[in-house]
Amino acid sequence: MRKTLIMALSMFIVMVFGVTMAAAAEKAMAMSMQGYIIDTKCATANKDKLAEFAPTHPKECAMLPDCHKSGYNIYSEGKLYKFDKKSSDKVYKFLEKADSKLHVKAEVIHEKGDMVKLVSIENAE
Secondary structure, X not given: OHXXXXXXXXXXXXXXXXXXXXXXXXXXXXXXXXXXEEEHHHHHHOHHHHHHHHHHXXXXXXXXXXXXXXXXXXEEOOEEEXXXXXXXXXHHHHXXXXXXXXXXXXXXXXXXXXXXXXXXXXXXX
C-alpha cells in the first residue's frame, strides 16, 4: 500500500512538472513584433525589394480575393514571417475594419522556421 501511494505521488509530481514546463516553453516562444502585413502573393512578387515595397503596399491590394486567398505575412526587422491559415483569417478580419492599417503591432507565437501564430493585432502608432 505504501509503495503504491509513493508511486502515485511520484507520478503526480512528474506530471505537474511536465505540464508546467510545457506551459513555460510556449510562453517563452510568444513575442511582440511591429511590422507590415503583406499577402503572400505580393510578397513573392516583390521578394527582391521587400524592404522598400512592404511599407508602400496598399491595404486595398492586400484585401483583393487572390491576395487574401494566398495568406498573410508580417514583414518585421528585415524578415518575413508567415501566418498559419487560422491566423491569416484573423488578419483578414482585422483588415476589414475601416480604421485598420497594414503597419501593425502583433503578439505572435513563433512556431518553427518562419511560421507564426497570431495572438493579437493592432495598428502601430
